Amino acid sequence: MSKLPFPAVSPIVEPVESPSGHETPVFENKIWSVEDVARELKLSRSHVYKLISEDKIPFAKVGRLVRFYPERVYEWLSKGGTR
Numbered sequence: 001m002s003k004l005p006f007p008a009v010s011p012i013v014e015p016v017e018s019p020s021g022h023e024t025p026v027f028e029n030k031i032w033s034v035e036d037v038a039r040e041l042k043l044s045r046s047h048v049y050k051l052i053s054e055d056k057i058p059f060a061k062v063g064r065l066v067r068f069y070p071e072r073v074y075e076w077l078s079k080g081g082t083r
Helices: 034-041 045-053 070-078
Strands: 060-062 065-067
Touching (some): 034 070
8 A cells, every 4th residue: 555645534423613613614615725724713815825935833635735734734833833
């Protein structure tokens, strides 16, 4: 069995209260886009791209696309937003 190029994510996701207070949290999506992160964290898309370029936020590349695991973003936030 080959090793995955990305960490496996549990198919069972514990519900987490959305810090932004959305009625339907973006967290329901298993993977976020830059737009999802910007909306959830109330940041501009350009600021999210800056965090990516400075390697300050956990992200994964899928081809040319940047994606985020919501649980890692929340974990990153709980640690003060530092990597």
